[in-house]
């Protein structure tokens with residue numbers, strides 16, 4: 001190791017496998033550059049892998065990282081040769097993902113999985129890589145678009161994602177994720193359900209400190225509040241038959257509303273999931289029930305508009321304005 005090389009000791013769940021097999025330090029297969037000026041050791045149980053990276057380059061991206069690694073961001077290296085980052089295994093895996101992104105070896109835009117984006121998001125915040133954090137946030141928003149016609153039911157990892165969106169204030173993703181938690185995941189909304197118990201399909205695998213637990217508890221409270229507000233706001237229009245342009249068509253809608261809307265609404269709790277309910281109502285074959293073509297088109301447009309308006313209303317029902325960067329940083 002050269003005199004200008006620092007040593008950051010950290011751990012990774014994804015460090016090199018063959019290093020793990022015999023416990024030696026081996027070069028990371030992707031994160032080793034001969035002209036690098038800082039060494040970082042990624043460790044997993046029984047093995048370690050060494051990365052050689054460019055300290056001044058990294059310090060320009062993050063003054064925080066620069067000071068952590070003994071560089072002032074101008075390329076001047078301090079005398080110190082060794083720095084140790086006491087990271088958890090999870091944090092170290094995040095750091096590895098961050099470097100793979102920064103060096104364009106595995107950037108978040110390439111195969112943007114939740115795990116990769118979440119790792120880069122966490123590590124960039126932790127180590128002060130602000131511009132990288134912005135890129136990770138943009139990729140995160142792509143996974144959870146703020147669109148009332150998004151496919152909420154098929155979104156994955158929504159509980160963890162909601163947590164990240166609040167913790168790192170990914171503002172555009174807050175509404176779709178909180179709405180999905182309330183309407184698809186049902187996070188602790190049943191009075192008898194323990195909100196802190198992990199669900200089968202969505203465990204919370206990461207260690208959480210007190211601030212994290214506080215954020216999670218806050219999300220559960222907000223979801224409970226939102227659940228009641230949404231139900232209150234939507235119930236009247238759901239159980240009230242709708243009018244249309246022709247008396248005959250209005251009569252048909254009124255006559256069939258109970259069977260085609262109210263019954264499934266009671267069966268599937270549509271009252272607390274307005275966007276999905278309106279989607280189902282639009283799917284009903286009203287023409288087959290005798291509603292004329294003009295009224296079918298008009299009603300479809302009305303229900304689409306109602307979904308969009310409800311989506312706007314969610315800002316208030318979910319108290320989104322209370323979420324802001326400062327409150328998140330303050331826990």
Ligand SMILES: [Zn+2]
Pocket residue numbers: 244245246249291292293294295296
């Ligand atoms: Zn009509």
